[in-house]
Amino acid sequence: MxxxxxxxxxxxxxxxxxxxxxxxxxxxxxxxxxxxxxxxxxxxxxxxxxxxxxxxxxxxxxxxxxPSKEAIAVALLERHIADTDHRLHEWVGHMVVEQHGLCDALHDYVNGMLEMHSKQPRLQHILLEETPLPENVHQALLEAERHAAKTVAGLLRLYPEIQHPCLEHAGFMVVQTVESLTHRFAAHPDDQFIPRNIFIDEMVAMLVAYLARV
Amino acid sequence: MxxxxxxxxxxxxxxxxxxxxxxxxxxxxxxxxxxxxxxxxxxxxxxxxxxxxxxxxxxxxxxxxxPSKEAIAVALLERHIADTDHRLHEWVGHMVVEQHGLCDALHDYVNGMLEMHSKQPRLQHILLEETPLPENVHQALLEAERHAAKTVAGLLRLYPEIQHPCLEHAGFMVVQTVESLTHRFAAHPDDQFIPRNIFIDEMVAMLVAYLARV
Amino acid sequence: MxxxxxxxxxxxxxxxxxxxxxxxxxxxxxxxxxxxxxxxxxxxxxxxxxxxxxxxxxxxxxxxxxPSKEAIAVALLERHIADTDHRLHEWVGHMVVEQHGLCDALHDYVNGMLEMHSKQPRLQHILLEETPLPENVHQALLEAERHAAKTVAGLLRLYPEIQHPCLEHAGFMVVQTVESLTHRFAAHPDDQFIPRNIFIDEMVAMLVAYLARV
Amino acid sequence: MxxxxxxxxxxxxxxxxxxxxxxxxxxxxxxxxxxxxxxxxxxxxxxxxxxxxxxxxxxxxxxxxxPSKEAIAVALLERHIADTDHRLHEWVGHMVVEQHGLCDALHDYVNGMLEMHSKQPRLQHILLEETPLPENVHQALLEAERHAAKTVAGLLRLYPEIQHPCLEHAGFMVVQTVESLTHRFAAHPDDQFIPRNIFIDEMVAMLVAYLARV
DNA sequence: TATGAATGAGTCTTCATTCAT
DNA sequence: CATGAATGAAGACTCATTCAT
The missing domain is CATH 1.10.10.60 (Homeodomain-like)
Structure with a gap:
């Protein structure tokens, strides 16, 4: 990346x-x-x-x-948003250059996000859900997610096999699915039941099937 | 149900x-x-x-x-788990009897979960993430999720079109995906970007494609 | 009284x-x-x-x-205002009934106020000047002082020897003078220089001269 | 002056x-x-x-x-005392030279003091009442007031119409009355009830009557 | 001498929990 | 059993003061 x-x-x-x-x-x-x-x-x-x-x-x-405890949390969240953003753009840039297949591309993305969240599994949720954030931060967050959805949509455009009628929605679903599943697994990994690599494979399979379904 | x-x-x-x-x-x-x-x-x-x-x-x-504030939260979570469990079994029972198609079945499930979370979007998260839970509760939670995965796997067995080689994993992915996406949307609905019913349709489409891919 | x-x-x-x-x-x-x-x-x-x-x-x-430190100060001030008010009305009532001469009447008043302030010489000033009072309390304070001025003016009307053309202003001056001198002496008594009873006599003399000047 | x-x-x-x-x-x-x-x-x-x-x-x-915050306040108070002292002596000197009438003289004094306090109405009170002053400062303050009383007494000696049997006490009363009323009005002017110039006139009238009563 | 980052004791206030009635 | 006044440990935050540069 x-x-x-x-x-x-x-x-x-x-x-x-x-x-x-x-x-x-x-x-x-x-x-x-x-x-x-x-x-x-x-x-x-x-x-x-x-x-x-x-x-x-x-x-x-x-x-x-x-100036306050809240400001610390906001600064942390600011960093997290920037990191995620950065990671996403790195990935997209990479994919545009390298011309990987859709499956590989998604695998790379999922893997990266899981890795990122595994470092501090709770932190993101804590910042997003436990912290009473000022309104402008909430807006910035929404905006960041929309931006991510659009960025991913832009990448998806490069794959002709994708059948989905609305790439923006597809991008949104991809981002949301990866974000939430990835976080959930990072926070409460159930390796006994499903090992990490299989989990990744399944997630990728699901996304590929969703995007390229007949 | x-x-x-x-x-x-x-x-x-x-x-x-x-x-x-x-x-x-x-x-x-x-x-x-x-x-x-x-x-x-x-x-x-x-x-x-x-x-x-x-x-x-x-x-x-x-x-x-x-005996303590924590005990109240634990009791609440206990109820939530029981409710979810109850809802799941109601759904499975219903599906077994009615013989709906896979798509309809999943739509019903997703819809029910989203409805459930929409009532008190924060509560589940608060209980799961903000409350310092004793270890045994965490274990019970994991167990409940595994049980749900198995239950869903059992249902999936009834659909011959499902190609997935491992129904247990498939069940796990279905449960996790619905849980996390559903919760995420309930907590921070972005209706401007994607309306609720389309969100549901997309989620169902993703699950169907995942399960019944060629 | x-x-x-x-x-x-x-x-x-x-x-x-x-x-x-x-x-x-x-x-x-x-x-x-x-x-x-x-x-x-x-x-x-x-x-x-x-x-x-x-x-x-x-x-x-x-x-x-x-609910707060400020509320305590406000309650204390409330009491002080009520006490002063009470004392004033007691005095006026007494004077109306007893028909004392002006000099005796003022002596009684000054003596009472000095006695009152001598108990907690700093408290009143602290409440009035150091405490950041909410606006409505300030208003109430002003109102109380005006009310006191009018009350005294009403009493002064009973003394035909009073020459002052505007009894309201006279009442105001009497109240202000007694309040401030009385407090000043209570806070920093300089008994070496002027004993308490002489101080009272001088103050009364000043007020009588002011009200009944030729 | x-x-x-x-x-x-x-x-x-x-x-x-x-x-x-x-x-x-x-x-x-x-x-x-x-x-x-x-x-x-x-x-x-x-x-x-x-x-x-x-x-x-x-x-x-x-x-x-x-060396400390307190030292700053003490220095400020020191200046204030010196200023007041200076002002008083300027006034006395002026009066001695110009031979104004008692009424004019007092008017000048009251006016000057009110002007002085009106610039920074709170400061004096803050220094005097809010600041925890060391004992020697309190002593110096007392001394300054006695000195002022004596100075005024000296001036009063020049006015033959003054009937007061003890000029020292009279001086003390004048100083105290002007100080406290002046400060009180500067801190909480109630122009609605009594305008500034009338307040001054009343105060002067009171002092003149007190000093020159029959 | 001037600077200002660092310190930490001390402030107001909240809230889970107890216990006498 | 129910009550709710009382408790006090603990938390967010301030500010007088120091000291290395």
Whole structure:
């Protein structure tokens, strides 16, 4: 996966502290600690003191860089959206260049997403569902998903075997299915029942069948 | 949808208070209030006092029936699992009797699940992800999902057009896909982008294609 | 001083907790503690924990009766206004009945106010000046002062020796002068320089001269 | 108003940092910022960071010139006392030279004081009542007031129409009355009820009547 | 000397839980 | 059994002050 792409920049966290590049290390440290703490404790039980402690800074320092607990979660989500976006565009770029078959392409995508979510299986859900997000962030999220659907739709256009009458809807379904199944499996893997690679294969099979059905 | 089925009973909440059938009404009232409060406020902000108030009982009474806030959530989840189970078996029974086609059958299933989740879109997620559940509940959850997969697999056996080599895996994928997509859509419907009925149709199309692919 | 009067009731603190008569003791205890703590530490440094401790209740109990620190200050101020009002009306009633001379009447008034302020010299100022009061309380305060001015003006009408062309203004000046001088002396008595009784006499002399000047 | 007078110098702030004349500009800048910040936010909410920001210096620099927040308030109060003192002596000097009538003289005084307090109506009160001052400052304050009383008494000696048996007490009353009424009106002007110029006239009338009563 | 990032004790407030009535 | 006043540990956040650069 190569070829990133200038992502649509959308500051989701335009608070007091610009969270700029100077002392980036501290901000990063805090966000790293926050990710770990939220991952383990959830949003509500992920206290700012715990985050500061985990990040190895004082609570005062934390509040020098983020105006509130919510702002930390928003920053984390901002990163997640950017990451997902980045990954998607890398993948699309790659596929456009390499001319893989649909099956391989989807396999690559699913695999990448599963890998991504497996690192911090709960974090995304926590940010998306437990955190009381300001309205603009919700909008940005919706927008990001729509954008992803359209991007995937654009890629699908390259595959003549695809029969689906509406590529936008197809793109939406692909994105949603991969996102949700991938997350679900990452969060509660049931390897006893179905091993990871088979799970991936089944998901790919389902998507291929859906897109290229007769 | 008729024909329930004796669900596998598994006490998930074997704490101090036996939560028996005596004064069942009070327990039900409390759980009803808790469901509403959690749905609106989330787990952390769903205070026991609010639950008691909503249920129309005193906080003392609440603690007479549940030993802790967590126990309430667990009881709620227990119910949710039983409901889902019940719904699934009703559906399967119905399908066995009525001999619908695969497409209709899946449409019925998807529709039912979406309907179920749409009533309280957040509740399931809150119980599953926001609540710090004891290990045995997690196990019961996994078990319930496996059981559902097997049940669906049993139903799929009745459709000769299904090509899938492993019905257990197919059942698992169907259950997981419906669960996760359905929940995702219920939680964040994006009607602007894709209307509900089209979403259902697409999901069904995907499942049918997956199961009956050549 | 007798003869109170149905004071204009104006709830300045219509928050969640009605602060009613049941468990009046607890509310009173808290207010008593708050008065002492504010008196000693000022508003900002008068922490709710200190208040609770002083009142001999837990911090939780304090917040069961008052929704915020500010509400406590407002309740205290409410009492102060009511007390002052009560005292004023008692005095006026008394004077109307007893037909004292102007000099005696003013002496009685000044003495009463000084006595009142001497109990908690700082408290009033703290409540009036340090506490960030909601707008409606400020209005109520202004109203109370105007009302006091009018009440005194009404009393002054009974004294034919008073030459002042505008009794309303005269009443205002009397109230303001007594209030501010009285408070100033109570807060920083300089007995070395001028003893209390002489101070009172001088103040009365000033007011009499002002009202009855040729 | 001319003719100042070498004020009794009394270092109220003999802390670590000598607060000398070197880099006097910086000290002045800080005090100016502090006055503005205290005026707006009060003592407790007037943070040192805000003061530094307002003064256009870094927080580090602020602490290079003042050992603590309290020291800033004390320095400010010191200035206020000196200013008042200066103003008083200017006035007395002026009166001695110009030979105005008592009424005009008092009018001038009252007017000047009201003007002075109207600029920063809260500041004096904040410094006097909200700030936890060390004992020596309180003593200095008392001393300043006694000195003012004596100064005014000296001036009153020039007016033969004054009947008051004890000029020292009369001076004290004049100073106290003007100080407190003036401050009260500046802090909470009630122009609806009594306009500023009438308020001044009434106050002067009261003082004249008091001093020159038969 | 000036700077400002870092500190952490201390503030207000919430809420699960208990227990005397 | 039901009640609800009382509890106090814990959380988000502030701000006076320090110190390495």
């Amino acid at each position: 190569i070829a990133p792409m200038a992502a649509r920049k959308q500051r989701l966290n335009p608070r007091k502290q610009p969270v700029q590049n100077r002392s980036k290390t501290t901000v990063d440290t805090i966000l790293l600690g926050a990710a770990q703490v939220f991952e383990v404790h959830g949003y509500a039980a992920g206290t700012t003191n715990r985050i500061a402690e985990r990040a190895g800074v004082s609570i005062g320092t934390l509040y020098q860089y983020f | 008729i024909a329930p089925m004796a669900a596998r009973k598994q006490r998930l909440n074997p704490r101090k208070q036996p939560v028996q059938n005596r004064s069942k009404t009070t327990v039900d009232t409390i759980l009803l209030g808790a469901a509403q409060v959690f749905e609106v406020h989330g787990y952390a902000a769903g205070t026991t006092n609010r639950i008691a108030e909503r249920a129309g009982v005193s906080i003392g009474t609440l603690y007479q029936y549940f | 007798i003869a109170p009067m149905a004071a204009r009731k104006q709830r300045l603190n219509p928050r969640k907790q009605p602060v009613q008569n049941r468990s009046k003791t607890t509310v009173d205890t808290i207010l008593l503690g708050a008065a002492q703590v504010f008196e000693v530490h000022g508003y900002a440094a008068g922490t709710t924990n200190r208040i609770a401790e002083r009142a001999g209740v837990s911090i939780g109990t304090l917040y069961q009766y008052f | 001319i003719a100042p007078m070498a004020a009794r110098k009394q270092r109220l702030n003999p802390r670590k940092q000598p607060v000398q004349n070197r880099s006097k500009t910086t000290v002045d800048t800080i005090l100016l910022g502090a006055a503005q910040v205290f005026e707006v936010h009060g003592y407790a909410a007037g943070t040192t960071n805000r003061i530094a920001e307002r003064a256009g210096v870094s927080i580090g620099t602020l602490y290079q010139y003042f």
